[in-house]
Amino acid sequence: MCAKTIETKDITYDSLLQGNKDWVKDMLDINPGYFDKLSAGxxxxxxxxxxxxxxxxxxxxxxxxxxxxxxxxxxANVVVHTDMNMLSVLDYSVNVLKVKHVIVCGHYGCGGVKAALGNKQVGIIDNWLRNIRDVYRMHDREMETMKDPEQKFDRLVELNAIEGAANIMNTSIVQSAWASGQELSVHAWVYSLKTGLIKDLKVTSSSLEDVTPAFKVS
Incomplete structure (x- = not known):
């Protein structure tokens, strides 16, 4: 059983609070101990x-x-080494929660990637989108061979996820985990809004052997 879905046009401040109550009721109907277990850790x-x-x-x-x-x-699921928010989340995930998989997941039709492909000034976000333009620059030979705008758009979405996964792999956080023998894999995925399906980009790294020498830390 699931709580009644609210149409977007009908969402209000009060409906959000009521939706929460409906969801709690549905979850407790299914499993009376659900929140006791969830709150335990x-x-x-x-x-x-x-x-x-x-x-x-x-x-x-x-x-x-x-x-x-x-x-x-x-x-736009950007991963850069200067983002202390992302690095803090990664560090906690790897060193405290001991996650076994880190997944960087982009999605086709991403507005951030589309904006990065254009030359129109958007605002302060332009500084953030510069990271995606750097991905384009790194793969400019491949990108410039594509004449179909949609094909180019989709491919940059994929490359952005792939480069994000590579940047995760190159962090000292992940490398230290691998050096200590911790089980950890890094993956790149893309989600399709049109089909609801996830595409595995077949980019998986699970050991220090996958780290480019220039980025290896000791």
Missing amino acids: QNPPVLWIGCSDSRVPANQITNTMPGDIFVHRNI
């Missing part, structure tokens, strides 16, 4: 780094429950 095996887009909720699209996935989200 968390032990998620996965860290999800995704886009802030409201259409890409990690739990729903993977058919998991609260407590199953630790989540960090930002505009």
Whole structure:
């Protein structure tokens, strides 16, 4: 049983609070001890780094429950080494929660990636989108061969997720975990808003052997 879904046009401040009450009732009807177990602690095996887009909720699209996935989200699922928020989440996930998988998940139709492909000034977010333009620059030979705008758009979404996964792998946090023998894998995925399906980009790293020498730390 699931709480009644509210149409977007009908969402109000009060309806959100009522929706919470309905959800709690439904969960307790299914499992009276659900919140006792949930409040006892968390032990998620996965860290999800995704886009802030409201259409890409990690739990729903993977058919998991609260407590199953630790989540960090930002505009266009960007991963950069100067983002202390992301690094703090990663450090806690790896060293305290001992997650076994870190997944960087982009999504086709991402507004941030689309904005990065254009030349129109958006605002302060332009500084953030510069990271995606750097991904384009790193793969400019491949990108410039694509004449279809949609194909180019989709490919940059994929490359942004792949480079994000590589940046996770190159952190001292992940490398230290691997050096200590901790079980940990890093993956790159892309979600399709049109089909609801996740595409595994077949980019998985599980050991120090996958780290480029220039980024290895000791």
